[in-house]
Amino acid sequence: MKIIDTENLISDHNYLSRIIVAHPFDATLAQKIRQITIRRSERYGIAKENIETDEITGHVILGVGHATCRKADYEALLYHEFGHAADRMSPTFQYSEEQKQALSPTESKCVMEIWNAYINSRLNAVGLYRPSGKICCGTLNGSVQAFPPSTEGALMAHMSILEHEGFSCMRAEEIVQHIWQNPAITLTYTEIIAVVRNALTNKGTEYTPS
DSSP, rough: EEEOOOOOOOOOOOHHHHHTTTTTTTTHHHHHHHHEEEEEETTTEEEEEEEEEETTTTTEEEEOOOOOSSSTTTHHHHHHHHHHHHHHHOGGGGOOOHHHTSOOOOOOOHHHHHHHHHHHHHHHHTOOOOOOOOOEEEEEETEEEOEEEEEEHHHHHHHHHHTTOOOOHHHHHHHHHHHHHTTTTTOOOOHHHEEEEHHOOOOOOOOOOO
C-alpha cells in the first residue's frame, strides 16, 4: 500500500496504515487499497475531511487539513473516512457511481448524511466513534439550536441537516435514532437512496426500517 503525501499533512504514515489494517468493517481493506494520495482539503482555513475511492484500481484520495492530525477525534475521523472506502469496496454494500450521479443535489446530501450516521453507528458499537467535541448550531423542529459537543449533539446535527434538506423533523429523528440504536442492521447504498426518496416524497408517513 503506497502512500503519497507531498505536503506531509499526515506525519505518521504507520499510524494511518495501522488504522486501515485494523478497520472493523473489512479485515482485508489494506489489501484492497493499493495507493493513498493525501491532499489538502480546506475551505476558509477549515478542514473538511473526505475520501474518494476508485474501487477498480484500489486508489484512494484522502482529503485532510493542516490541523487534522491535532484534532481530538483524529483517530475516529480516520476510521470514519476509511469506513466509506470499506463500504464502497464491499460488494454487499452495492455502491454505484451511476446511482450517485443520478441523485439530485438534495438527495445526494441526504444520502451522505444517513451514510455518515450508519458508519458512525457501527464504529460506536466497537468503541471507535468519538464526537468532535465542538458545539455546532442548526435548525431542528423549526427552531435554531446549539447542539452540545456530545454524541447526542452529533445525532441532532444529522437530523438538522436532513430537516434542512426537506425531511420532516419526525422522520429525520426516526431514521437517525433507528440507525444509531441498531448498529447491527445492514444497509446497502440502494436502500439508503430509497429511504431518502421515500422521506422526501412521503413526509407524513412513518419510517419503516428494513
